[in-house]
Each structure stands twice: as structure tokens, then as C-alpha cells.
Amino acid sequence: MTNLYNFITEILILLFILITFLQSGIDKATDWKGNTGWLKEHFKETFMGGMVPLMVGIIMILEIITGLLAVLGIIWILLYNNSAWAFYTCLMAAITLLMLLFGQRVAKDYAGAFTITGYFIVVIFGIYLLS
Template identity: 80%
Template sequence: MQNLTTNITEILILLFILITFMQSGIDKAADWKGNTGWLKEHFSGTFLGGTVPLMVAIVMILEIITGFLAILGIIWLLAYDASAWALYACVLSCITLLMLLFGQRIAKDYAGAFTLTGYFIVCIFGVYILS
């Protein structure tokens, strides 16, 4: 119980990351055709248009890894009061969000890029308090 109360902020951030990234990664895997089809249209006028399946696969893998790192981070914080896995989850979440931001900006989807800001703030705060 001591580790829970000591690390409650970190655990809540990791739960946010877990829900956000694991759901997104699973959704990409479950609806591959729908996601790639929509994104092919989204990036059709850009130099990224021909790489959509590869980009989706990379982002999907990173999102799922990030979700698993968040799970490990929560377990290690609760069981051992150790924060390395939690930090890795937060850092990888930031990297993944920066990749998504890059894509949104290239596609000139400025509203979509803006919505990533809130996610990034939570994740970078996690990096800050864990480092």
C-alpha cells in the first residue's frame, strides 16, 4: 500500500498511457483494412502516401509495446518501488506521439495535430517526474 500512495501520480499517468496506447494499437490490429484505407486517403497528397501500411504497422507495434511497458511500470512501481519501466513507457509514448504529430502536420491536419498536444503534455510530465 505504501508504494501505491507514494507513486500514485506515476501510476495514474501509466494507466492513462496504458488505456490510450493499448486501445489504439489493438484497434489498428483489429481494423487493419479500415485504418489503412482511411489513412491512405488522409496522406494521399503527401510524400507519405505510399508508405501508409508500413507507417501503421510501425505505430501499431510501438503503441502495443508502450502499453506493455506501462503494465510493467505499474507492476514494478507497486512491487519494487522501481521506476525504470515506467520511465521507458513514458519516453516511448512521447516518441510515438511525436511520430503521430509529424504525420498529422505533413497531412496538414492541424486540428488533429493539436489534439495530440494534450496527450503529449501528460506523457512528458510522466518523463519529467520519473527522471
């Protein structure tokens, strides 16, 4: 229980990452057609228009891995008082968010890019706490 108290902020950030990324990855897997269809339209005027299925696949895999890493990070903190996996989770989340931000900027979806900023701030704060 001491680890829960000592790492409560980090655990809450990991729970945030877990919910955000795992849900998004699972949504892409279960609604592949809907996601790729919407994104093909979103990127149709960009150099990335023909790469949508590949991009969605890569992002889906990264999101699921990040969500699973968050679970591992929570377990390692609670059982072993070790935050290394939590740090790797936040790092992976930051990389994934930067990829998403890049896509939104290329598509000139500036409002969508701005919403990623909130997620990124939480993740960067996690990196700061864990480094």
C-alpha cells in the same frame, strides 16, 4: 500499499498511457483495413501516401509495446518500488506521439496535430516526475 500512495500520480499517468496506447494498437490490429483505408486518403497528397501500411504497422507495434511497458511499469512500482520501467514507458510514449504529430503535420491536419498536444503534455509530465 505504500508504493501506491507514493507513486499515485505516476501510476495514474501509466494507466492513461496503457488505455490510450494499447486500445489504439489493438484497434489498428483488429481493423487494419479500415485504418489503412482512412489513412491512405488522409495522406494521399503527401510524400507519405505510398507508405501508409508500413507506417500503420510501425505505429501499431510501438503503441502495443508502449501499452505493455505501462503494465510493466505499474507492476515494478508496486512490487519493487522501482520506477525505471515507468520512465521508459513515458519516453516510448513521447517518441510515438512525436511520430504521430509528424504525420498529422505532414498531412496538414492541424486540428489532429493539436489534439496530440494534450497527450504529449501528460507524457512529458510523467517524464518530468520520473527523471
